[in-house]
Amino acid sequence: MDARLAALADRLRGLLGAEQVITDPVRLRTYECDGLTSHRSTPAIVVLPDTAEQVAAIVRECAAAGVPYVARGSGTGLSGGALPHADGVLVVTSRMRRILEIDIPGQRAVVEPGVINLDVTRAVRPYGYYFAPDPSSQQICSVGGNVAENSGGAHCLKYGFTAHHVLACEIVTPDGELVELTADGPGYDLLGVFVGAEGTLGITTKITVRLTRVPETVQTLLAAFDSIEAGGGAVSAIIAAGVVPAAIEMMDALSIEAAEAAVRCEYPPGAGAVLIVELDGPEPEVAAQFAEVERLCRDAGAFEIRVAADDAERALIWKGRKSAFAAVGRISPAYIVQDGVIPRTALPRVLARIDALSAESGVRVANVFHAGDGNLHPLVLFDDAVPGAEQRAEEVSGAILDLCIEHGGSITGEHGVGVDKSRYMPRMFTDADLDTMQMVRCGFDPAGLCNPGKVFPTPRLCGEVPGVRRGAHPFEGKADLF
Amino acid sequence: MRPLDALAKVCGDVRPGDPADGVLGVEPAVVAAPRNVAEAADVMRVAAENGLAVVPRGAETRLDWGAPPERCDLLVDTHRLDGLIEHAAGDLVATVQAGLPMERFGEMLAGRGQRLALDVPLPGSTVGGTIAAGVAGPLRSLYGTPRNLVIGLTIVRADGQIARSGGKVVKNVAGYDLGRLFCGSFGTLGLIVEATFRLHPVPSSTVHVARSVNGPQDAHDTVQRILHSAVAPSAVEYISPGTVAVLLEGVPDGVAARARKTAELLGEGAEITDTAPDGWGQYPDGTTLLDVTAPPPALRDLLTILGPDTAATWSGSGHGHVALPADTSPGEVAEIVTRLRNTLSGHRGGAVVRYAPQKVRDEIDLWGPVPALTLMRRVKDQFDPRHRLSPGRFTGGI
Numbered sequence A: 001m002d003a004r005l006a007a008l009a010d011r012l013r014g015l016l017g018a019e020q021v022i023t024d025p026v027r028l029r030t031y032e033c034d035g036l037t038s039h040r041s042t043p044a045i046v047v048l049p050d051t052a053e054q055v056a057a058i059v060r061e062c063a064a065a066g067v068p069y070v071a072r073g074s075g076t077g078l079s080g081g082a083l084p085h086a087d088g089v090l091v092v093t094s095r096m097r098r099i100l101e102i103d104i105p106g107q108r109a110v111v112e113p114g115v116i117n118l119d120v121t122r123a124v125r126p127y128g129y130y131f132a133p134d135p136s137s138q139q140i141c142s143v144g145g146n147v148a149e150n151s152g153g154a155h156c157l158k159y160g161f162t163a164h165h166v167l168a169c170e171i172v173t174p175d176g177e178l179v180e181l182t183a184d185g186p187g188y189d190l191l192g193v194f195v196g197a198e199g200t201l202g203i204t205t206k207i208t209v210r211l212t213r214v215p216e217t218v219q220t221l222l223a224a225f226d227s228i229e230a231g232g233g234a235v236s237a238i239i240a241a242g243v244v245p246a247a248i249e250m251m252d253a254l255s256i257e258a259a260e261a262a263v264r265c266e267y268p269p270g271a272g273a274v275l276i277v278e279l280d281g282p283e284p285e286v287a288a289q290f291a292e293v294e295r296l297c298r299d300a301g302a303f304e305i306r307v308a309a310d311d312a313e314r315a316l317i318w319k320g321r322k323s324a325f326a327a328v329g330r331i332s333p334a335y336i337v338q339d340g341v342i343p344r345t346a347l348p349r350v351l352a353r354i355d356a357l358s359a360e361s362g363v364r365v366a367n368v369f370h371a372g373d374g375n376l377h378p379l380v381l382f383d384d385a386v387p388g389a390e391q392r393a394e395e396v397s398g399a400i401l402d403l404c405i406e407h408g409g410s411i412t413g414e415h416g417v418g419v420d421k422s423r424y425m426p427r428m429f430t431d432a433d434l435d436t437m438q439m440v441r442c443g444f445d446p447a448g449l450c451n452p453g454k455v456f457p458t459p460r461l462c463g464e465v466p467g468v469r470r471g472a473h474p475f476e477g478k479a480d481l482f
Numbered sequence B: 001m002r003p004l005d006a007l008a009k010v011c012g013d014v015r016p017g018d019p020a021d022g023v024l025g026v027e028p029a030v031v032a033a034p035r036n037v038a039e040a041a042d043v044m045r046v047a048a049e050n051g052l053a054v055v056p057r058g059a060e061t062r063l064d065w066g067a068p069p070e071r072c073d074l075l076v077d078t079h080r081l082d083g084l085i086e087h088a089a090g091d092l093v094a095t096v097q098a099g100l101p102m103e104r105f106g107e108m109l110a111g112r113g114q115r116l117a118l119d120v121p122l123p124g125s126t127v128g129g130t131i132a133a134g135v136a137g138p139l140r141s142l143y144g145t146p147r148n149l150v151i152g153l154t155i156v157r158a159d160g161q162i163a164r165s166g167g168k169v170v171k172n173v174a175g176y177d178l179g180r181l182f183c184g185s186f187g188t189l190g191l192i193v194e195a196t197f198r199l200h201p202v203p204s205s206t207v208h209v210a211r212s213v214n215g216p217q218d219a220h221d222t223v224q225r226i227l228h229s230a231v232a233p234s235a236v237e238y239i240s241p242g243t244v245a246v247l248l249e250g251v252p253d254g255v256a257a258r259a260r261k262t263a264e265l266l267g268e269g270a271e272i273t274d275t276a277p278d279g280w281g282q283y284p285d286g287t288t289l290l291d292v293t294a295p296p297p298a299l300r301d302l303l304t305i306l307g308p309d310t311a312a313t314w315s316g317s318g319h320g321h322v323a324l325p326a327d328t329s330p331g332e333v334a335e336i337v338t339r340l341r342n343t344l345s346g347h348r349g350g351a352v353v354r355y356a357p358q359k360v361r362d363e364i365d366l367w368g369p370v371p372a373l374t375l376m377r378r379v380k381d382q383f384d385p386r387h388r389l390s391p392g393r394f395t396g397g398i
Helices: A002-014 A025-031 A052-065 A117-127 A141-150 A191-196 A227-241 A253-263 A283-299 A311-322 A324-330 A344-361 A388-405 A422-428 A429-445 B003-010 B039-050 B102-110 B127-133 B179-183 B215-227 B251-265 B295-304 B330-345 B374-381
Strands: A044-047 A068-072 A091-092 A099-103 A108-111 A168-170 A179-183 A203-210 A216-224 A249-253 A273-281 A306-309 A333-339 A365-370 A373-381 B014-017 B030-032 B054-056 B074-076 B086-087 B093-097 B150-156 B162-166 B191-198 B205-212 B235-239 B243-250 B271-272 B290-295 B311-315 B320-325 B350-355
Touching: A002 A052, A002 B311, A025 A044, A025 A179, A052 A091, A052 A168, A052 A179, A091 A179, A108 A117, A117 A141, A141 A203, A168 A191, A179 A191, A191 B179, A191 B374, A216 A227, A216 A283, A216 A311, A227 A249, A227 A273, A227 A283, A227 A344, A249 A253, A249 A311, A253 A273, A253 A311, A253 A324, A253 A365, A273 A283, A273 A311, A283 B251, A311 A324, A311 B235, A324 A333, A324 A365, A324 A373, A333 A388, A344 A365, A344 A388, A373 A388, A388 A422, A422 A429, A422 B311, A429 B162, A429 B179, A429 B235, A429 B374, B003 B014, B003 B030, B003 B039, B039 B074, B039 B150, B039 B191, B054 B191, B086 B102, B093 B102, B093 B127, B102 B127, B127 B191, B150 B179, B150 B215, B162 B179, B205 B251, B215 B235, B215 B243, B215 B295, B271 B320, B271 B330, B290 B330, B295 B311, B295 B374, B320 B330, B330 B350
Parallel strands: A044 A091, A068 A091, B030 B074, B054 B074
Antiparallel strands: A099 A108, A108 A203, A168 A179, A168 A203, A216 A273, A216 A306, A249 A273, A249 A365, A333 A373, A365 A373, B014 B030, B086 B093, B093 B191, B150 B162, B150 B191, B205 B243, B205 B271, B235 B243, B235 B311, B290 B320, B290 B350, B311 B320
16 A cells, blocks of 8 residues: 555544554455446455544545545445445445434435435334335345435336435535535535436435335236237336336246246246236225236236235245346356346337347347336346357347447446446437536536546546637547546 | 627527516517527527527516526527427327427327326426426425426537437436436526426326315324325325315226225315315415425424415425515515524425515525535536526525
8 A cells, every 4th residue: 555545544543443444455355346246446445434424524534635435335236336446445334324313294214324225114114104216135235325326126117216215415525525415405406416426426424215105005916928029018008008007027038947947936837028017006096907907918918917915925926036137147157237228119129139139149138127117137148167258248238238229228227337337328428418417526526536437438627617628628639528 | 790690690580688578677688599409509609609698588487586697698588499309108208398388298298198297387387497497386296396207308508518418218327317407407507408208197087185274283184194194195285274185196996985085084074076176286376485395294383484374385295385465574574584494494494485576585585595505506617617697596696
């Protein structure tokens, strides 16, 4: 470690105590990656603050020393958003796990950033409430991470994303100041842009979340189809009928095979696709719409429909879907989890193209998706023992993103851009678009120390006055960016 | 070349301003009405080259909100930017230009059984103005405000660059969400030219259930019973002088059963009607209008301060409007605003004055405390370094 970082570590020990500052190389290795293990970088220093004031003091020290820092919650992110900086500080929020306030009359709770997503729901469930964002990792992911990534989940089709369930955040700005951002206060909606900024605008230290009333009833069915096309037809018919289900999930034959091998979910044999449709809300409402959904599935060619009679049967239906990512490990030594979005109506066309891509390249692709909102999670399978296989899989994975963009979709629906997809951003946005987004970053973090190198392929020079050049720029000729 | 001539070279509808174009009394030198996004970009570029202060205008329904601009050289009128770009009904998504009136947009969508789940309290208001003011009505309880429904936004920057964020799909976390940042930015960050919205199906059945309440405590308790029930309302409203009303939407059988349950929860005297009660979805009447942020537990305090005679509406989402009549003296307005801010701050709320007579404006701070003002100023400086976009219209002199 160089002298500057060593001096910073000493100052941080002075702030936090020696136990909460890690510089031992072996212990640092624990933090070298998040859920995206293909990118690794060991941080110079890891700090484990207890309080917002400590986080602010850490940021001030980093700013004074010109050292970059990255915040990390539970490290479950899938785009490398919490990938540490090798010459920087990793601020881990795992000791900030207090639920500070539960306000049922106001339908809100105030939590620290390290609080586990599902723990919010556990704490308020006795009052008939829950925290709606439900990413698959909700048993371990942190609310602070949800804020950074604007996390969704299977039920965001009806209930929206984290941005819709966060009313206020106390943040530490890159200046090291504690400031509250609110959704409904006077002035700019800075909260709106902070949520989903992947930790590049500051560190969240306190989150006021909206609590959602537990629905009176939940009904879940599993419908089996011969083909993905038939399943896709059912999805379109349900949406066209004006039904807004809580969730519509689809799996193709290969992902069903994997789930079967892993958890014996016993989905109908011979299915080319299964659809899981969940409705929730007031009983009479759900009863009427559920009957219609069953009919629409049958009309679309479902050869078997199973309706969950109770929570246990519902869990069984969801078991295959929820285990799908991990299950693919049973049928392939390695795989890439892709996250792309297309307009729902483009589903049949895009899936046919993915099939063709797979056939041409010989790379197998298992498809699992949030069909209701067109969010695809293709799992691109490869054998990491075969030379060149990973690269071929990467190529197919990238080609799938191109398909998403070509059809008017997005390169990420919920996993974020992070380090993984910043290179794809120019395929979706122009230089001017990216430059404009980075104006916000320059406003918050002109020094570029807060989670640098994420989201954007090239940083913007913050001193630059937009659109007005003062003399020759050293990087002139490289569009509006440097 | 004079600015007017320079603008006329790039835009087919340019004329000198007149007193009727005044923004809170500040008369623009020139009015330009671009007919497409490219023309709007050219207009903004010419404005930048000439150092012109620019104020966007939709249908003028909320142009009297906020402070008057420090100067206004150019008014950019969006009424010719009124096209529907795309309605992808199967995807429940539509893209429109900023000058399209909300009601006309609603009619276009209704033909396919869909809607943008935002109320239109002021007839004629445009899509762009609705976003710029960040406004919503009773449906905000379930569907939120424009920030929840805008999924893609195209703006023209102060320097004339066209920039997009978001996209055409609802689920999308690629890049910063500038759509949310622009909601409620009152023309101070850029010119909004196109927006893509998430849509919802028009419910097949709708009823209102309402009951008169007796004072602040009863209003509070009645709202609480509905909020913590399983009737899943689309909106819960308090409307002065003393009505709590609930909107239920869904399939006919479901709505009928929920309406009965809602009536029971509201208590004796509750009425189920097919039409909305008086005052539903409208701003209360007065010459001074306040926006209040008041979470449900604050309703009792809010109504206690206002007393039975003040016109007010409030949504169960924690947001309300208060109107004060013309005969309220500036000192009285200032006192009410101060009392509201002091009390609501204890509930993490606040009060912002949207419009008021000039003599009232002279006595009060329209905005109240703004915790993140430093950051807001820095964001503004990035988007508009020369402070030419609606200068002085917004909080903190932005």
